[in-house]
Amino acid sequence: MSQTLLNIKNLYVNYETDEETVRALNGVNLKLNKGEMLGLVGETGAGKTTTALSILKLLPKDIGIITNGQIEFDGKDLTKLKEAELRNIRGERISMIFQDPMTSLNPVLTVGEQIAEVIELHKTLDKKQIESKVNEMLELVGIPAKRKKEFPHQFSGGMKQRVIIAMALSCDPELLIADEPTTALDVTIQAQVLNMMEELKHKLNTAMLLITHDLGVVAQICDKVAIMYAGEIIESGTAEDIFEAKEHHPYTVGLFGSIPNLIEKTNRLKPILGLMPDPTDLPQGCKFHPRCPQCMEICRKVHPDDRQTETHTIKCHLYK
Amino acid sequence: MYKYIIKRLMMLIPVILGISFIVFSIISLTPGDPARIILGNHASEEAVENLRQELGLNEPFIKRYISYVGSSIKGDFGSSYRTGKPVFEDIFGKFPLTLKLALFSMLLATALGIPIGIISAVKRYSIIDGASMIFALLMTSMPSFWIGLMLILIFSIKLDIFPVTGVENIKGYVLPTITLASFSMAIITRMTRSTMLEVIRQDYVRTARAKGASTKRIIFKHCIRNALIPVVTVIGINFGILLGGTVITETVFALPGLGTLLVSAIRMKDMPIVMGAVIFLAIAFSIINLLVDLIYAVIDPRVKAQYSR
Amino acid sequence: MIKKLGTLALTFVLMITLALAGCANKTADVSTEKNKTREDINIRLKTNVDSLDPQLSSNDYSSNAILNMYNTLVISDSKNNILPCLAKSWEISDDGLTYTFFIEENVKFHNNKKLTAEDVKFTLDRALTVPMGSTYAFMINRTDIINEHTVKVTLKEPYAPFMEYLVLPFYAILNKEAVTAANGDKFANPVGTGPFKFVEYKDGEYLSMTRNDDYFKTPAKIKDVKFKIIIDQTTMTMALEKGEIDFLEELPGAERERFKKDKRFEVLEYPTNYLHYFMLNPNIEPLKDKRVRQAIGYAIDLEAAKKVVYDGAGEVNYTILRSDMFGYSDNIPRYTYNPEKAKELLKEAGYANGFNLKFVSVDTVAGRKAPQVMQGYLADLGITMEIETNEFGVYAQKITGSDFVISCCATLAQNDPDTLLYQLFYSTEMMNMPKYNNPEVDKLLDLQRKEVNEQKRKEYIKQIMDIVMEDATILPYLYREDAATYPVSLKGVTPKANCIHYIYDFYWD
Numbered sequence A: 001m002s003q004t005l006l007n008i009k010n011l012y013v014n015y016e017t018d019e020e021t022v023r024a025l026n027g028v029n030l031k032l033n034k035g036e037m038l039g040l041v042g043e044t045g046a047g048k049t050t051t052a053l054s055i056l057k058l059l060p061k062d063i064g065i066i067t068n069g070q071i072e073f074d075g076k077d078l079t080k081l082k083e084a085e086l087r088n089i090r091g092e093r094i095s096m097i098f099q100d101p102m103t104s105l106n107p108v109l110t111v112g113e114q115i116a117e118v119i120e121l122h123k124t125l126d127k128k129q130i131e132s133k134v135n136e137m138l139e140l141v142g143i144p145a146k147r148k149k150e151f152p153h154q155f156s157g158g159m160k161q162r163v164i165i166a167m168a169l170s171c172d173p174e175l176l177i178a179d180e181p182t183t184a185l186d187v188t189i190q191a192q193v194l195n196m197m198e199e200l201k202h203k204l205n206t207a208m209l210l211i212t213h214d215l216g217v218v219a220q221i222c223d224k225v226a227i228m229y230a231g232e233i234i235e236s237g238t239a240e241d242i243f244e245a246k247e248h249h250p251y252t253v254g255l256f257g258s259i260p261n262l263i264e265k266t267n268r269l270k271p272i273l274g275l276m277p278d279p280t281d282l283p284q285g286c287k288f289h290p291r292c293p294q295c296m297e298i299c300r301k302v303h304p305d306d307r308q309t310e311t312h313t314i315k316c317h318l319y320k
Numbered sequence B: 001m002y003k004y005i006i007k008r009l010m011m012l013i014p015v016i017l018g019i020s021f022i023v024f025s026i027i028s029l030t031p032g033d034p035a036r037i038i039l040g041n042h043a044s045e046e047a048v049e050n051l052r053q054e055l056g057l058n059e060p061f062i063k064r065y066i067s068y069v070g071s072s073i074k075g076d077f078g079s080s081y082r083t084g085k086p087v088f089e090d091i092f093g094k095f096p097l098t099l100k101l102a103l104f105s106m107l108l109a110t111a112l113g114i115p116i117g118i119i120s121a122v123k124r125y126s127i128i129d130g131a132s133m134i135f136a137l138l139m140t141s142m143p144s145f146w147i148g149l150m151l152i153l154i155f156s157i158k159l160d161i162f163p164v165t166g167v168e169n170i171k172g173y174v175l176p177t178i179t180l181a182s183f184s185m186a187i188i189t190r191m192t193r194s195t196m197l198e199v200i201r202q203d204y205v206r207t208a209r210a211k212g213a214s215t216k217r218i219i220f221k222h223c224i225r226n227a228l229i230p231v232v233t234v235i236g237i238n239f240g241i242l243l244g245g246t247v248i249t250e251t252v253f254a255l256p257g258l259g260t261l262l263v264s265a266i267r268m269k270d271m272p273i274v275m276g277a278v279i280f281l282a283i284a285f286s287i288i289n290l291l292v293d294l295i296y297a298v299i300d301p302r303v304k305a306q307y308s309r
Numbered sequence C: 001m002i003k004k005l006g007t008l009a010l011t012f013v014l015m016i017t018l019a020l021a022g023c024a025n026k027t028a029d030v031s032t033e034k035n036k037t038r039e040d041i042n043i044r045l046k047t048n049v050d051s052l053d054p055q056l057s058s059n060d061y062s063s064n065a066i067l068n069m070y071n072t073l074v075i076s077d078s079k080n081n082i083l084p085c086l087a088k089s090w091e092i093s094d095d096g097l098t099y100t101f102f103i104e105e106n107v108k109f110h111n112n113k114k115l116t117a118e119d120v121k122f123t124l125d126r127a128l129t130v131p132m133g134s135t136y137a138f139m140i141n142r143t144d145i146i147n148e149h150t151v152k153v154t155l156k157e158p159y160a161p162f163m164e165y166l167v168l169p170f171y172a173i174l175n176k177e178a179v180t181a182a183n184g185d186k187f188a189n190p191v192g193t194g195p196f197k198f199v200e201y202k203d204g205e206y207l208s209m210t211r212n213d214d215y216f217k218t219p220a221k222i223k224d225v226k227f228k229i230i231i232d233q234t235t236m237t238m239a240l241e242k243g244e245i246d247f248l249e250e251l252p253g254a255e256r257e258r259f260k261k262d263k264r265f266e267v268l269e270y271p272t273n274y275l276h277y278f279m280l281n282p283n284i285e286p287l288k289d290k291r292v293r294q295a296i297g298y299a300i301d302l303e304a305a306k307k308v309v310y311d312g313a314g315e316v317n318y319t320i321l322r323s324d325m326f327g328y329s330d331n332i333p334r335y336t337y338n339p340e341k342a343k344e345l346l347k348e349a350g351y352a353n354g355f356n357l358k359f360v361s362v363d364t365v366a367g368r369k370a371p372q373v374m375q376g377y378l379a380d381l382g383i384t385m386e387i388e389t390n391e392f393g394v395y396a397q398k399i400t401g402s403d404f405v406i407s408c409c410a411t412l413a414q415n416d417p418d419t420l421l422y423q424l425f426y427s428t429e430m431m432n433m434p435k436y437n438n439p440e441v442d443k444l445l446d447l448q449r450k451e452v453n454e455q456k457r458k459e460y461i462k463q464i465m466d467i468v469m470e471d472a473t474i475l476p477y478l479y480r481e482d483a484a485t486y487p488v489s490l491k492g493v494t495p496k497a498n499c500i501h502y503i504y505d506f507y508w509d
């Protein structure tokens, strides 16, 4: 079996504002091996971005607080690292593509400057070498190198996303976190970007945490899938486990509607009756029980444990 | 770019016509007879009437305005009713002092306000932040005459360092500059702090952190320029206001500035001076605005793109 | 939270500064020793100079300052006695119509030209033509040159206070050649005969002069004079403490105690001839009824009002004329505080429940405070008074246009009552702003003006006072008290009822 790169254990994250406490993550367990691609799926507000930000410790200052759990990266617990040590990991070993490409680039710096910055921060190269690396990265994502002197506003949304990808990849990270890298893009560009990322994965052997709403994408490129609900991973396993196994968490069933086969690419998440529970006031027992079509007495009271069968994990009282 | 500048300067013409018409109307249509004011209570009605005739005050308002515009296009802005000197001789006589004070105090306000604002934002809720916000609150809530008088009491009378009145040497500028700067500085500090806080929350700052950049680098490279964009406007506006002179500070330090000239001209209904000063200030204000916009373009490439069209 | 902290901090800063301010005034160096050898003086000037030509200046502060560069034919001492100046002597004809002045012979203007009868005639002739001529030179018929150093002035009618007029800056003797060359320029370099020569005037900053060493008398002891334009009263007192100015007038009542206690300064208080008064317009309802006007007179406690408006400075007046003025009589109607009587009069007039009226005032300290005090007293009678505070220009236009129900004003009285009474009560006088029109009073005013017999004249004046006080269109308030303040080592300052200080008399010791 391949080596574990990222191991999130029992992670709890709260957003504490003056008015309320949002319980965004409630015991997340997630494992990712080197060179593997993990798809993280879930409704909006499930805590996907929060998970990603926790890894890099980029949660909003003084508001987003890790209250419990560990995030082991290459054997080191990231939650215990000092800011300076983290800085060496960020951008170099773990990099992140953010959800919104429109706002993720600094409007007053040229895209070239912004890509160069991450190289400058982590590699000891002279100006010329940095320049050529920047050119290389831009070409890699399919943008002519001469456009590096331009500013973000001169780029289209898709091109911005590519710039962000170029930035994220320029130090050959071991782990790339991509938070819905394609939602802001139109369909054809989406496909291009995804193809490109897949290519990169093979070329650079980067492990990837791909956060998405798009089951087709997951089915297409992910080795593993984790399904998140109200700050918990309620089901995880290999792509086959999720798309082909018989037993599923009722939420997954609802999410998929009917489980598509792996070749069908365009199925999107289907709406499930009801709403996600209010993260400031989570229900007792299984957090999905108010919406669960197969809700039992026990579901209302007892929080279910994981049931593991080989690679497939389900958190539900249906399966013991 | 040049096209843009020229376009902006051309826009001054309707602006000045509009402003001058409004000011002319206000002065003409509000009560108070310049001739009576010039000659005082003791002058005879006949003498006042003669002077009215001489100054053309008996003509209908519109006719007077048109002839004013006509002669000012030819460069003749008339002479002060009070001193009889050509209008711009009076205005340019007062302007250097006002300009110096405005420059000094804006420099002071900017040099202190921006760094303090940045530090407050970065060290939000720290002692420095609390202290500087209270200071800013004080400066904006204390009337400037009071600040001026307190400065005089402490630094002129008690400590005997600076003079009370007069600007014969550089020492004389210190207290008025501080007085004038205090309000702008408070505004700049608060503005910088709030835009800085806004910028720190932006996605691109998170991107920069994700790259592994240090806090210092993030602030200097990614935040300040973005945060300064709205601050530049505030600086511009404040500078414009200071150029109009600040009557209160001028009064407290007995300084002969544009503000006092303008206010006394309004009181005396000295139409040529009021009009001249207003037109002069409108031009100065527009030029400052233009400069602010050009500085914008330097700071913000998105704006620059618009201007080059 | 932040707001609360702010308020707290504000109070704190206030306390500290006040504490500092409390022990503040002991360090600035205005020491007597240093002053003793000085030859310069800095004097506070309250306003801009409105003209360097004394006949064109309508501002007393300004014209009193420039007077130091000129001389008048005669001057007055602190008791208002008339003393020679450019006129070394004079003769007045028995009928009081002709005044013959004998001019000093060795007087030179600042442009080195000799003073001759020509210049005096030029000055007096021009006085008739300038805008203020109707107020200051109405009595002059003609001026004739008798010889190079003698002029004869003929009046239209005998006019007892004529000599007092000649003291005023308006009658400063001008140089014919210079004034002709200036051609109406109010700021042309002034050329006088005075003890000081013009150096420079900077609008809003200062007016500076230097000693005229060719003065026809002993040259002044002060060499350099600078009038510094300081409008603000607080700044003025601080500049005095700091030694940036050496002399100021009109020290506010509230500051007097402080400066009196301060051993470094002299506070010279003296009554002036500036009379402050209220004007009631008898041509507008409900003030058409004289009982209503009288009621207003009785309603106000002037002594108490003085405390509020002038911090207690000044001499309350009930009689228009002051006891040291010619024709003063104790035995005339007067309105001392008597609210009962006021109510009774209002009731008689049919206004038992009061009425509404508007006070037209001017935007000065006293102009704001005085009507407020009056408002309070009138409210006791059920009268609702609205206050309209105007810019000076608007105020001047309104009062000269008689466009008010009730207002206030001030004027410089002479020791001879003629001018004052004429201005206030003669039907066609411009300064009679309530437009009081009483043919009887007009007749008596004309009679007293021509009357050479002092006893008879006094009787006429008494008759006038009886009528006008009864009619109550003018309610006198007070004679302003001035307080000149200066370092103790400055000598030669004497009280001046007309507020004209001659720097020629000043010296350091």
Ligand SMILES: Nc1ncnc2c1ncn2[C@@H]1O[C@H](COP(=O)(O)OP(=O)(O)OP(=O)(O)O)[C@@H](O)[C@H]1O
Pocket: A015, A016, A017, A022, A023, A024, A042, A043, A044, A045, A046, A047, A048, A049, A050, A051, A060, A063, A099, A279
């Ligand atoms: N800064 C914040 N302050 C308070 N609550 C927050 C903050 N950021 C996120 N949350 C809350 O935390 C929960 C998880 O949010 P998160 O952004 O991780 O969701 P997500 O799964 O990424 O959703 P999406 O698919 O819409 O991106 C949500 O309920 C959200 O409202």
Ligand SMILES: [Mg+2]
Pocket: A048, A049, A050, A099, A179
């Ligand atoms: Mg998200």
